[in-house]
Every structure is written in structure tokens, then in C-alpha cells.
Amino acid sequence: MPGDFATEILGQSATKSAVKALRAELGLDKPPVTRYFEWLGNVFQGDFGSSFSGRSKVQGDQGDRSREVVGLIIPRLKNTLFLTGVCALFAIPLSLILGISSALYRNSYYDRSATGFSLVTVSSPEFFTAYIFILLLATLFPVFPTISNVDENTTLIERFYRTALPVFTLTLVTLGHMMRMTRSAIINILSSEYIEMAKLSGASRYEVVVKHALPNAWAPIAQVIAINLAYMLIGSVVVEYVFNYQGIGRLMVGSVYNRDLPVVQACALIFASTYVILNLIADLIGIISNPRLLYPK
């Protein structure tokens, strides 16, 4: 995909001078490094610049219809946060319950089937899961819509209904990861010496888990949740694409097709910073729940 926004929008047949003029207007004629630092400087002032698209293709049309990137992104960001938020609401408690219980009843039939099922879900790409849901719940048995188009006027109930399939998909995909990671974190703790000591001092199964294992498990579990929320965020790019859900991932993909660099940069920055923040939170919980770091010698 050679070329930039200028050639893309004016077409391959455009005159060189026309392309040059548009480039100058967009600042594409400056060296990339300069452009990057200019952009970075503006970002710190809350200015993500203007989107390239929306500009007039017709020479001479003076009306500039390009839109501020911030204005473009905010509603999409809300949509994505809604989607991932609902998924997290389902996936986190469910996966913790499944993970902890299968660690406790390790090697039981329950554990085997739970881990087996999660293995299949984590081995399936998001679009596979998504299309299975579409096939089953949208075409063969048309319960939910295939396209999740929402806007500001959509009511909450309607919103839930239309986003049902993306929510199912994303929940299922992260559920497997989160459950497996929780399970192994708990098993790891259950094999430590102080757990054997607790058993030898007569603690019941319940007490061993709740009083002895869990306080030490918060850090790894927080880590698991943060990693998977980050994973969910990335997964939402594909899911939004499949269901044509107007979220930030869909926007980013669309902007790459249009070579709309300011939008792509802004989206990527949002993804990256959310990812960093989630990991930071996980580390923070790790520190708070560790008496070694909390109460120094």
C-alpha cells in the first residue's frame, strides 16, 4: 500500500502539482521526524489535530469539512468502553469462580471439562467465535442482529440487545484466558509450604483457601485481570470490525484504509496508554497486597 493520504484522495491520475499542494496543506511535505514531534507537542496540549478525511476532493471548494480528531474519537471511545465494560462485568467474576473452583477440585471431571473447554476458546481467533455466534444466533436462529450499529440516541436496553453478540464473543475469548491464569495462580499458591503447614494445623479446606491462599493470591489475580482487560481491549478491534460496531478499533482500522494518520495515531495512543495504565494498576495492587513491601523490616 504505497502512497499517502494525498495520492489516495486525489486518485492516481491527479496532477503532481495538485498532490503537492494538498501535501503542503496537510504538512505531509515535512520530514516524518518533524511531523512526529509537532504532533507529540500538540498531544500534550490535548490537541490531537484534525482528521484528514472529510476534506473536499474538489479543487476550489473552500469549505473545510475536516473534523477535529478529539471530536471524532470521544463517541467511539465511549462505545468501546461500553462494550469492554459489559464484557468485563461478565467475564471477571465468572472466570474467577471457574478458575478458583477448578484449582480446588484439581483433576476432577469438573476441572478437566472446564480446562478443556477453555483451551478450545483460547485457541480460537476472535473472528471464529464471532462468526459461530452469527451463524447460530443471527442467521440460523435470528435472535440477535448481525450488525451492532448504535448511536447516541439508542436506548440502553436497545444497546444491550444490539451489542449482545460482540459481548458474547469478547467475553468467551477472555474468559478462557482469565480462567486458566487464575487456576494456575491458585495452584501455585496451594503448593507452597505454608499451605501444608495450615493443613497440618487443622485448617479446613475452606479456611485454607479463604484465609491462607487468597490473601496471597490478590497480586497474581489482579495481574491476571489487568492483563486480560488489556487483551480484551485489543480483541475488541477485531470484534468491532466483524459486527461493524462504531468503536475506536473500528475507527482505527477504517483510518488505516484511508491513511488518515492523525486518527490512527490518536487511536493507537489511546490503546497503548490504556494498556500501560492497566498494567500499572496490576503492579500497584501487587504492592498493596504484599506485606513485605508494605511493612519493611
Add this chain to the structure above:
Amino acid sequence: MMSNNNKKGDLLLTIENIKIDGFSDERWHKIIKGINLTLNRGEILGLIGESGAGKSTLGKAAMGYTQPGCKIISGKVIFDGTDLAKLNEYEKRKIWGTKISYVAQSAAASFNPAHRLMEQTISAGNRMKLDTSENLKKDAIELYRSLQLPEPENIGSRYPHQVSGGQLQRVMTAMAMSPRPELIIFDEPTTALDVTTQVEVLSAMRKIVDQFNTAAIYITHDLAVVAQMADRIKVLRYGEEVEEAETREMLSNPKEDYTKSLWSVRSLIKPEETSDNMMLSIRNIDAAYGSSKVLHNVSIDIPKGKTVAIVGESGSGKSTTARVVTGLLPQLKGNIIFDGEKLPPKLENRTREQLRRIQIIFQMPDTAMNPRQTVDEIIGRPLEFYHGIKGKERENKVIELLKMIELDESFLDRLPSELSGGQKQRICIARALAANPDLIICDEVTSALDQIVQEGILKLLQKLQKDLGVTYIFITHDIATVKAISDEIVVMYQGEVVEQGLKSKILNPPYPDYTELLLSSVPEMDPDWLTNLLNKRSL
């Protein structure tokens, strides 16, 4: 609950012909092959044996517990009239922690890092509602006090990582004692401690067990320690009983050869010699790990062809001294003179010849050999590297070295995991010898080994010194080993040299304070040793 109605002398625990199997390497092995055991109320039984004897497994079986991967095949564990082996989990839990409690070897790993010590100390009592939480706490503070813990009122509010290993071990004893059990299992409780700390913990444990007239099973590999604690001693080997007798009887008149061999290292003695020719002189060395300084102005002389033992507890800087000599940790100041020439502090700046002439043997032979290399590769590499010996000649030379360490060519293609502890250490010796060195640093080479194997290794080292004239620096915390092998002794404490001199001078009075403390803390094969020592110290 404070009163103790136990009548001393009544039968408390009987183990009848118990057999336990363990699963490893894809099959079942016999760990305990039918052992009988009886214990009366208020009595302390010592279980002694070397690694793999099954003493720890037997100790846990006395609670009706087996580790994951082990199972009781047959036999009975009758505690106070009930067969624990027949009880279900729920019934056993009512006994564990309240009627029988357990003190583990590694206190640091056995305390839950997330809870304060007090909470853990009284958890069993709280669970069984033995008393109100308030009273349990008061009682725990009293226990802390009788165990001579510092600040008994406040220590309970600390987290496990905030107190030292020796203190933690005593807190665990308090935790075991809190519900006033009828039986306590001590599983190697002092093995991980330094000798001076060990004395404190031992005396605290003995005092409290006497005070409440609690029966106990004391598991250890150290006969001198068990002699201080136990009324009776049972010797185990390969999951079978060797013999059992009253402590005094066992010490004065052991019947089985195996039992005799357990303290045979103490019969080894070397006449001291010295030389004026110095192999190595350490001059005013300072060294540090990062910003924490661990060696302060250390000077030591090592005479040619002789053995100098460096003695001290953990943190004394004895191993650091070895690291400085080898160049692994360059000194901050001072010099090392090796055979008349100054050694560059950094490993990278030393010549291959200098590296060849100083070899080191480590404490843990398991980690000192690459687990993926065969004996042939391990011993052959220095031959090839230093002397350029290759092919058939190399193999012959390796076999020659194997014979020197009393092994043979059948060991050539074995991996370290296929050797016993003693054999591993011998291979490490052969690897050092392959370089044809002038000085060998032996860093705690025998402390990870069983007594009988220790003796063999020490004899071998002596023989090699006689034949090859090699010089040894022998780093150890074990005074018995020092007596057996050294010509000269250096005592170190907190990064400084306390004194250096001939063995006869150091081991006989007058002593500097620290040497006195160190020497007197080494348990002796005398049941009255601890009592006498405590009497002497309290004077």
C-alpha cells in the same frame, strides 16, 4: 485449658508396622518399610537418620498425614486410642493443630506471609474455640516470653518477614504449643540455623516442652542435637529401623555398625604442621556487594602444602573471602599475593595459568555440575582447556582421575543426576584436580553430605594432599570438620578476622569472646552438654 492432666508414662502413640509408598519417576517406591514406634505421654523420642531415611515421612505419618504423592499402604497409627490412618479428613482436622502440632524445618516458608505472627500463633486455638481470643493472645505473649523472644508484647504484631530465622522458629514453637497439644512433631527445627542461634532455640524448645510436659517426636540428622532433646533415640536407615535405645545407652554403647559410623567423622584427626613458605597471602582486603560492605581489612596467610580452615557463621564473610581470592568478587582495596606474585583483582584480567593454579570446590555438588553434561565432559573439559589434552589421551587421563577419587571408568557416561551426593562431590574434586592446581578452595564441601560420606571425602582430601602436595583453604562452619582436617584455623565474625593461628592454639584456651561463644555452641555428643552449657552461661 492451662492445666495439664496428662499423666506422665501413659501410652500416647503407637505406630504398628507402618508401610508408606511414594510415587516418583513414574513408579511407586517404598519409603517406609514397616516400622513400629511407641511414645508415652511427656516423653521425647528422637528420630535420627540421614537423607532418604524416611524420618520426615514417618514423623508426618505420626499425625496420620502423608505428603501429596505418598500413601500409607498398611499399618496403624493409634493416637490416644484412635487409629488416625482410618479417620477421614474432617475427623483428622479436629486433632491436627490442637492435639498434635507440627514444627517445620523452614519457618520462613511455613508462615503465611500475609498474616501477622499473633494471628497465626493463635489460629488453631481460635478455630477450635479453646478460649476467648483475648486469653489466647495473653497466653501467646507468655509463651513468647518463656521462649525468650525479644519484646514478647509486640512481636506478635509483626509479619513473618520482619523477624529473624531463629526468632521465627521460636514463634512457630509457640504456635505449636498454644493449644497445649499432647504431641508435637519437630521436623529438623534447627537445621537451617547457625550454631549460636541453634543453642538458643534448642534451650527454648526444651524448656517449654518440659514446662507443659508435652510428648514430642524430634526429627534430625544431628546426633549431638538429638542427644540434648530426646529421652529415647530411634535410628532409621532406608525406611527401616536400625536400632532404638535410651539416649545415654545409645551414646555410650551403640550396637549397630551403622549407628557407630554416624559419628565416625569425629574420630578423624590430623596432626598439625606448618610451613614458612606462603602459597597465598591476603593483605588488608575490603570487599562489598553493591553498597553493603562485607569484608573489613581481612588479612590471611595460607602456608604451602597445608590446610587452613576458615571458620564462621553465616554472614561472617568466609565465603566472600573465597570469592575475592577466585576473582569472582574483586576487592575494593588490599592485595592478594599468590606464590610471590600479585593477582589482578578481576577475573577477566587473570591469565589462564593463574586461573588454572587456583581451583574451587563448592558446597552443593548438585549445582556445581552442569546437569546436562556427563562425567567425562565435566572432568575432561579442564584437561582440554588448560592442557590441550584430546581424544583417547583425554579419556585415559579422565579414567586415571576417576581412580584417584576411588571411582572407575563405569562412571564415564553418567549424568550428575545418576550419582549419589558423595559421588558428585568426588567428581567435583576430580574436576579441580584435572587442572593440576596448587591451591584448592573447599567451600563447605562436606556440609551437604551425610556423616559417613563426609568422612570418606575428608580422608580422600587428606590423601590427595599427601600425594600431590596441594594447598587447601577449607571454609566451614563445622568445628568437627575443622578438627579433622586443618593445620591452621582462621576465625571470622561479621566480615573481620577474629584470630588466626595453629589449630592447637585456636582450639585451646584462652579464647577471645567470640571464639569462645562459637566453640561452646557446637553441640557435643553428651546428653548433659546443653544443661551444663546453660548453667555455665547463666553464671
Add this chain to the structure above:
Amino acid sequence: MSENLSYSAKGEVANLVQRRTKFERLKIALSKAPFSAWFGMIVLFIYFFAAIFAPFIAPHGEAEIFPVAYAPWGDGHIFGTDQIGRDIFSRIIFAARNTIGICLIATILALFIGTVLGIIAALDRRYVDQILSRIVDTLMSIPVMIFTFILLSVFGPTNLNLILILGILESTRFFRISRSVAVGQVVLEYVEVARLRGEKLSYIIYREILPNIASPLIIEFGLRFIFIIFTISSLSFLGIGIQPPSADWASMVRENAILIQYAQYDITAGLTPLIPAAAIALLCVSINFVVDWYLYITSGLKDDVK
């Protein structure tokens, strides 16, 4: 008094380990392998066989165009044809070659870069470690897929760029794991012995450390391979990964996704886009099965005996 004891070093009882060659050990491990592991190995074998011999197995060419677009199943085309009339079954087989090939090369590149740098960092523990670790921290703070997405949109989505970008970004994972495992090995005395002997860095890395950290690296290799398959598939699905006319499972899903609408009338049409997606899932499940089994035998983590 110990003279009457017939003690000898040779006679000392070593661990109860039977001597076995590597081949014998493999045979024993295989004979005890669970169903899932066998399933995984057989499926993987079929995939690799298909990838290598694609031109001989596939009934039609990779880019061969037939007159009927969206032809139904059967009738000369097992799974029908796609939107411009290419045989779907043949393309699925050729896609095995493209997807597996690209992902495997990227994973191997990542393994190589990450492991070598990781061990060097573990051995040095000073400036080199600090610098490398900080670079890796920075790279890892950005989600791989988003990063790759941006870089591909800048440099262009060629297969070479795909391999280089993912190889470098994913090497951070191998760096982390090899560094942390190697740090555990470097402090062991056998490495010190080699250093004290005066051995070169390359000898220490390849002869002393690498054989001992191979198991976690092999496991990581399996997991990273899956991750790279996922990332490349997601990118291809979004249209920025493997480029046409090269056949690729994820692109095929996208190209034929429209057929799902007709599932009510013809279930096979609805299944068509799911087949290449299922091919990815089956491959990843199989790798997971084999990795789980390998983890089980190498970690010595045996199940609790009840």
C-alpha cells in the same frame, strides 16, 4: 571403628534412576502420552505435511480462477469457490503453507534474538542488562497487535515486514523468559566454575546455559507461535496482514464472510467462511495440547495421588 564397615565410594547407592538413552526416554514418554497429546501431534503432522506438499495435494492452483464465483460445495470444488471463483479447498491447503511458514519464521527469529540477548543480559547484570531490559519494557508496554498495525501501515504490509516486525516485537517475550531463567542458572556454581576456568562467553551461553534452559524456551516457543498466528490472522482479517493473492486463512474468512447470510438456505454456504477459521483454531488447539503435555513431562509436575 569404622574400618569394619565395608564403605566404598563406588558402592554408594545413587538415586534410583535407570540409565536410558534419549530415544528410550522418548519412547517411554510417547507410550504414556495422553489422547490429547496424540491428537495434537497427529494434527500437527498433517498440517506440516499439507504445508510442505501443498502443490501436490491441492486439486487446483493457489490463484487459479474458475468461471463460477461462490460455487456451492461439491461439483469439482469440495468447499466451493470464493468471491472471484478460486477453489476454496485448494486455497486452504496453500494457506497452511503461507500462514504456518510466515508465523514459524517470525517465531524462530524472535526466539533467536530474544534468547541470545536474554542470556547476555543475565550474564552481565550491569549496563547491558539495564539497557536491554529498559528497551524491552518500553516495547512491551505497547500492545503487539496495535504496534504491528501501526508499523505495517507505515512500512507497508509485505510478508518480510510482517516477519521482521513480529520477530522483533515478540523477541521481547523470549528475552524476558530466557533472562529470568538464565539468571537462576547463572548464579549456580557450575556457571561460576566455567567462568573461573576462563571460558569464553559463547562457550558459556551455548554449552553451559542453553541446554539447561531449553525446556521453558520450547514451551514459550509453542505459546508464542500461537500468539503470532493469532496476531497475523487478526491483521490479515483486518486486511493489513498477508496480502493477496497469497492464500491465507484469516483473509479467506473475511472474503467469504458474506456467505454466512445464506446459511438459512444452504447450511454449507454458512459453513464456508468458518472452515478456514476452524483451521486456525484446530492448529492452535493442537499446539496447546502438545505444549501442555510437554510441560507436564518436563516440569515433573505429577498429578496428586488421591
